[in-house]
Amino acid sequence: MSSADGLASELAAIAGRDHVLVDPELTASYETDWTRRFTGRARLVVRPADTAETAAVVRACAAAGAPIVPQGGNTGLVGGSVPRGGEVVLSLVRLRDLEPVDRLAAQVTAGAGVSIVEIQAHAREAGLDYPVDLASRESATVGGTIATNAGGMRVARYGPTRAQVVGIEAVLADGQVVSRLSGLTKDNTGYDLPGLIAGSEGTLAVVTRARLRLVPRVDARATALLGMASTAAAVELAAKLRERLQSVDAMEAFFEEGMALVCAHTGLSRPFAGPQACYFLVECAAREDPAAELAAALDGAAGVVESAFARDPAQRRALWRYREAHTESINAAGVPHKLDVTLPSARLARFESEVRQRLAAAVPEARPVLFGHVGDGNLHVNVLGVGPDDDRADDAVLRLVAELGGSISAEHGVGVAKVPWLHLTRSSADITAMRRIKDALDPQGILNPGVIFPATPIRAGG
Ligand code: 2HG
Numbered sequence: 001m002s003s004a005d006g007l008a009s010e011l012a013a014i015a016g017r018d019h020v021l022v023d024p025e026l027t028a029s030y031e032t033d034w035t036r037r038f039t040g041r042a043r044l045v046v047r048p049a050d051t052a053e054t055a056a057v058v059r060a061c062a063a064a065g066a067p068i069v070p071q072g073g074n075t076g077l078v079g080g081s082v083p084r085g086g087e088v089v090l091s092l093v094r095l096r097d098l099e100p101v102d103r104l105a106a107q108v109t110a111g112a113g114v115s116i117v118e119i120q121a122h123a124r125e126a127g128l129d130y131p132v133d134l135a136s137r138e139s140a141t142v143g144g145t146i147a148t149n150a151g152g153m154r155v156a157r158y159g160p161t162r163a164q165v166v167g168i169e170a171v172l173a174d175g176q177v178v179s180r181l182s183g184l185t186k187d188n189t190g191y192d193l194p195g196l197i198a199g200s201e202g203t204l205a206v207v208t209r210a211r212l213r214l215v216p217r218v219d220a221r222a223t224a225l226l227g228m229a230s231t232a233a234a235v236e237l238a239a240k241l242r243e244r245l246q247s248v249d250a251m252e253a254f255f256e257e258g259m260a261l262v263c264a265h266t267g268l269s270r271p272f273a274g275p276q277a278c279y280f281l282v283e284c285a286a287r288e289d290p291a292a293e294l295a296a297a298l299d300g301a302a303g304v305v306e307s308a309f310a311r312d313p314a315q316r317r318a319l320w321r322y323r324e325a326h327t328e329s330i331n332a333a334g335v336p337h338k339l340d341v342t343l344p345s346a347r348l349a350r351f352e353s354e355v356r357q358r359l360a361a362a363v364p365e366a367r368p369v370l371f372g373h374v375g376d377g378n379l380h381v382n383v384l385g386v387g388p389d390d391d392r393a394d395d396a397v398l399r400l401v402a403e404l405g406g407s408i409s410a411e412h413g414v415g416v417a418k419v420p421w422l423h424l425t426r427s428s429a430d431i432t433a434m435r436r437i438k439d440a441l442d443p444q445g446i447l448n449p450g451v452i453f454p455a456t457p458i459r460a461g462g
């Protein structure tokens with residue numbers, strides 16, 4: 001195995017001295033993720049400029065037996081994009097090529113380091129849109145969101161990131177490059193490698209470019225924040241709106257504890273006179289103004305106690321701020337445990353009340369803050385007041401999720417955070433199949449070890 005300095009000089013010869021960082025002041029921002037719960041020292045950080053350099057970096061690391069943590073915008077929330085201790089952080093932020101929009105195919109090819117906000121703006125200039133949207137859009141990247149199959153606010157309408165991936169270019173663990181960027185929507189020639197790499201959390205390959213599906217741009221938006229009598233009423237309303245309106249673009253939910261934190265942190269004033277059992281944010285988007293159809297669908301809807309309609313873009317942004325400021329407001333209150341889970345819609349309301357009881361019983365000092373995407377059954381259970389290594393809260397929440405037929409990871413991935421609980425919602429046959437795929441594509445075990453499965457010792461290269 002090369003010494004740290006030996007590998008650093010080899011990588012500097014590939015990516016340039018300025019793009020191999022070893023000074024702790026320079027590496028620090030690559031070593032801690034958004035939760036601040038997951039952090040570790042990197043052996044070094046390397047930032048190649050393109051696919052060829054990325055492949056050469058991976059080859060050099062493989063020869064040195066040096067484990068790699070691929071990283072995009074470092075907005076991950078499960079510890080999958082930061083080192084655990086001693087890995088090479090392979091940052092893809094310099095892979096910023098963005099090709100012209102292919103209007104005939106409604107697709108675009110983008111480098112891994114292009115941010116979500118940039119690809120959205122690029123698509124909109126061409127009269128189209130990139131439909132993945134999430135609160136971290138300014139920093140989250142094309143490569144990172146593919147690697148984690150990121151979801152966000154518009155999944156119920158357009159599907160998660162994997163549904164937008166038409167093709168991928170990726171570097172395999174031995175430095176070979178797989179390139180499927182032809183943009184053919186119909187292409188049944190063997191295994192769907194792009195579909196497999198999407199959501200593999202950097203454990204199978206390093207995404208360098210992608211061919212992405214775009215959707216028609218719809219600019220007319222109508223947004224309402226509702227105070228609901230109960231979570232069950234919010235779930236029922238989500239189903240009703242989906243049945244009645246093709247224009248429903250987002251349906252989000254949050255609760256009193258989140259509203260209180262957000263108002264305290266941001267200085268926003270409360271939207272309604274009193275606290276509500278559940279807050280429901282709905283947005284419709286269409287070519288023609290959907291305000292009238294949204295108002296008609298909400299008129300007399302069961303369980304709506306209060307409502308606030310946005311009349312202009314500033315009011316719309318203000319309503320969204322209650323929802324989107326959750327993550328930063330929680331972070332300001334402490335270092336949370338983040339449990340991103342999905343439930344069958346029919347059990348979402350039961351989960352919301354039972355999870356509070358289970359948490360209170362398991363960890364009396366725990367302070368839960370729940371919010372999420374009610375349109376697709378995804379709740380973010382954030383838990384404050386629990387030490388970083390105390391996993392009693394995680395255990396209580398994830399066991400309840402499994403009991404109710406849900407998934408322990410909806411859109412953030414398994415990362416390192418959920419490894420001990422993977423068996424709760426994946427059978428042993430399923431885990432065996434996944435491990436075999438991992439071993440086949442990364443026989444040395446150098447790509448993001450410890451993510452999805454427990455780390456195994458790095459094996460010598462062939
Ligand atoms: C969101 O929906 C993100 O805003 C972040 O998935 C969730 O901070 C979280 O737990």
Ligand code: ZN
Pocket residue numbers: 152372373380411
């Ligand atoms: Zn989310």
